Amino acid sequence: MSEQSDDEEYGSQGSEESEDSADQVPMETQLVQRTFDSQHRSVVRILVRGDGNKNSMCSGCVAHNNGAACSVLTTYHIFKRFSQDNMQVSVLFHGMDKEVPAKVLIAEPDKDLAVLLVPEAVPLFPPVEFSDEVDLSGRYVVMMGFYGLDCHSVVVEPGASIGRIMSEPFIYKGVPSFECFYANHTIEVGTSGGPVFLDEKVVGVNMEADIGKVSAISMNTVKWVLKSRIAGDNVQDLTIPAMLQQIASQS
CATH class of the missing domain: 2.40.10.10 (Trypsin-like serine proteases)
Incomplete structure (x- = not known):
């Protein structure tokens, strides 16, 4: 009897361990899912239209949003093939049916960086947070x-x-x-x-x-890039969102 009980107990534990293993999700998958769930509403699609059928698309993120205007951070190289005079830029935010017009607020070709300004009110999509981490390698x-x-x-x-x-x-x-x-x-x-x-x-x-x-x-x-566009002695103490708000208010 005791041998049978031991076997049954072992079998029960083995089954539980098997079920637990099946329920385990790899760390990498958990990280991707957690990041997507918390951040996807802040990631936007950018469309650039030029003369004729010259169109390009890229991605960006909501860097600042006060409800009246919104700044979007992206790269510059997507814009360099377009004439600034005939270029139309629009942003598609999460859950919206149509794109919202935008303009290039900052263009920094040498550093491949651009900031767009959406000058009209959009829903309060949460801006991203920016990391100050300096120990990066291997992360x-x-x-x-x-x-x-x-x-x-x-x-x-x-x-x-x-x-x-x-x-x-x-x-x-x-x-x-x-x-x-x-x-x-x-x-x-x-x-x-x-x-x-x-x-x-x-x-x-x-x-x-x-x-x-x-x-x-x-x-x-x-x-x-942002500090180079702000005058004053306190620029070193400003955060990225604070600098974006100041630059946007002066545009």
Whole structure:
């Protein structure tokens, strides 16, 4: 009897352990899901229209939103093939049926950075938070953007890709105040400008792919660009959202 009881007890424990194992989700999957759930409403699709059929799409994130106007952070290179005089820019926010007109507030070609201003009131989509983390190499990150976008795309929800940071921040191609880092998340057409999240805070802006790695613009670069557009002695103490609000109010 005791042997049978032992066998039954062991069998019961084995079954419970098997069920627990089946319910376990890999850490990477949990990280992607958690980041997507908390941040996807802050990731936007950007459409740039030019003369004729010249259209391009990319991704971005809500960097500041006070209910009356909204700033969107993205990369610049998507705009460089368009004439500034004939270019039309619009942003599609989460859950909205139509795009909202926007204008380029900041264009920084040398640092591949752009900030858009949506000058009309939009629902209070939460702006992202920005990371001050400096110890980056080896850390897991999640990049969010609109994968596979082209001028005929109907994609309305961003995707997410996990990766690891492969380097400490470095000065990119010798350009002063242009700091980047390498990571190995997956990118496709349309993900340029997408935010790179570390612990659900933006640590980089997705830029371009190289062999076996992806370049992302660091938050130091974003701060340097914004500070260069603000006068005053207290600029060093301002946060990214505070700088964006001040710049937008002067436009």
